[in-house]
Amino acid sequence: MHEHDHSSTDHDHSSLDRRDLLRGAVVLGIGAAGATIATAPAVAAPAAPAGAAPAAPGRAADAPPSLAPDPEAPADAPPGAAAGVEVAAPTIASCATWGAAAARGTIDTVATNPNKILIHHTASANVTDYSQAAGYQIARDIQQWHFANGWVDTGQHLTVSRGGYVMEGRHGSLSRLQNGSGTVVGAHAPGQNSQAIGIENQGTYTSATPPAQLWSRLVELCAYICDQYGIAPTQIYGHRDYTATACPGDVLYSMLPQLRSEVAAALSGTSWSVIVDNTSAGFSAGSSWLTSSFSGERYGADYRYATPAEVSDLATYSATIPSSGSYRVEAWFPGIAGYNTSTPFIVYTGTGSSTIRVDQSTGGGAWLSLGTYAMTAGTRTVVAVSRWTQGTAYVVADAIRITRL
Numbered sequence: 551m552h553e554h555d556h557s558s559t560d561h562d563h564s565s566l567d568r569r570d571l572l573r574g575a576v577v578l579g580i581g582a583a584g585a586t587i588a589t590a591p592a593v594a595a596p597a598a599p600a601g602a603a604p605a606a607p608g609r610a611a612d613a614p615p616s617l618a619p620d621p622e623a624p625a626d627a628p629p630g631a632a633a634g635v636e637v638a639a640p641t642i643a644s645c646a647t648w649g650a651a652a653a654r655g656t657i658d659t660v661a662t663n664p665n666k667i668l669i670h671h672t673a674s675a676n677v678t679d680y681s682q683a684a685g686y687q688i689a690r691d692i693q694q695w696h697f698a699n700g701w702v703d704t705g706q707h708l709t710v711s712r713g714g715y716v717m718e719g720r721h722g723s724l725s726r727l728q729n730g731s732g733t734v735v736g737a738h739a740p741g742q743n744s745q746a747i748g749i750e751n752q753g754t755y756t757s758a759t760p761p762a763q764l765w766s767r768l769v770e771l772c773a774y775i776c777d778q779y780g781i782a783p784t785q786i787y788g789h790r791d792y793t794a795t796a797c798p799g800d801v802l803y804s805m806l807p808q809l810r811s812e813v814a815a816a817l818s819g820t821s822w823s824v825i826v827d828n829t830s831a832g833f834s835a836g837s838s839w840l841t842s843s844f845s846g847e848r849y850g851a852d853y854r855y856a857t858p859a860e861v862s863d864l865a866t867y868s869a870t871i872p873s874s875g876s877y878r879v880e881a882w883f884p885g886i887a888g889y890n891t892s893t894p895f896i897v898y899t900g901t902g903s904s905t906i907r908v909d910q911s912t913g914g915g916a917w918l919s920l921g922t923y924a925m926t927a928g929t930r931t932v933v934a935v936s937r938w939t940q941g942t943a944y945v946v947a948d949a950i951r952i953t954r955l
């Protein structure tokens with residue numbers, strides 16, 4: 551959360567109570583559910599202007615569909631970006647897609663490109679429902695909190711949910727980002743609102759660590775913003791660097807050097823990659839993991855599957871990480887209705903591990919990012935698939951790909 555760009559201190563205190571109440575409603579309103587992560591590395595086309603409200607001055611900031619770029623087209627190389635670099639954009643849900651209310655007044659714009667990115671946290675509950683629906687609901691709640699501040703619209707330009715869903719914040723932010731030209735004036739940090747892109751990360755990171763899905767999307771989003779606007783990765787800051795505030799929380803703030811580093815790596819292109827299939831020498835699984843060639847979405851000849859059980863019976867992928875650095879880890883599996891919606895994938899970095907829950911009932915037959923990780927060099931198990939999840943639907947181990955950034 552953050553201070554206001556133009557509202558009074560009194561607004562601050564009265565609106566804080568309302569926000570807390572709304573947060574309570576958020577916590578009560580959403581149950582735990584399996585996590586999913588976004589799949590398509592393409593920009594969602596912004597829909598037509600949301601709502602049926604008559605066009606008021608400033609509402610023209612909404613992007614008509616024709617402004618959506620062709621995801622296949624090479625990215626423009628703005629000033630300051632390396633020539634020829636193409637940065638994949640994360641899927642970004644427009645205001646219309648996540649159900650934003652119409653803005654309540656004129657949204658100012660600036661023609662000059664922003665020169666930095668400011669990282670925030672929303673200081674809302676660290677929900678365990680990582681679904682797209684939960685992320686969209688919190689975005690709608692945030693917009694209402696910001697209306698309660700007397701603001702015309704959501705304060706920040708972009709939002710990332712704990713499940714890794716990226717959303718447009720203030721109306722008009724997305725089309726300008728996609729065009730790489732100018733932005734809307736936000737309300738996220740006094741003195742910086744017309745020159746800094748504000749990104750709100752849903753949750754509170756004073757002592758908690760951002761979920762892997764959120765982090766992965768945040769890196770991709772920042773890289774895309776830097777590429778589109780010609781912003782150097784060194785120009786990524788925390789809200790507290792410009793305003794006396796705890797935002798974005800001690801933990802997330804302490805990760806900003808890592809964020810700058812991973813964004814720089816994402817902008818530098820790829821140079822090494824390896825695929826480990828279930829038929830490769832680096833793959834290992836016990837006899838409970840059966841073999842199937844049922845789905846045409848498989849990678850290679852076949853894949854392995856097993857029933858969920860509370861046992862330590864991993865299917866493992868070993869690889870040689872050539873040097874310490876930042877790596878993207880992806881998984882390929884057939885997506886079949888009836889396969890598990892919450893399959894645990896474990897990524898081992900050499901110094902620790904992260905578990906990512908993957909919905910294998912859909913989105914198969916393509917590389918799905920499990921995130922970006924700082925890895926140490928060496929030969930070891932890098933990825934494992936666990937049977938330890940709920941339900942009776944099969945968990946599937948097919949192929950993984952590791953790419954140095």
Ligand SMILES: [Zn+2]
Binds near residue numbers: 552671738
């Ligand atoms: Zn903030």
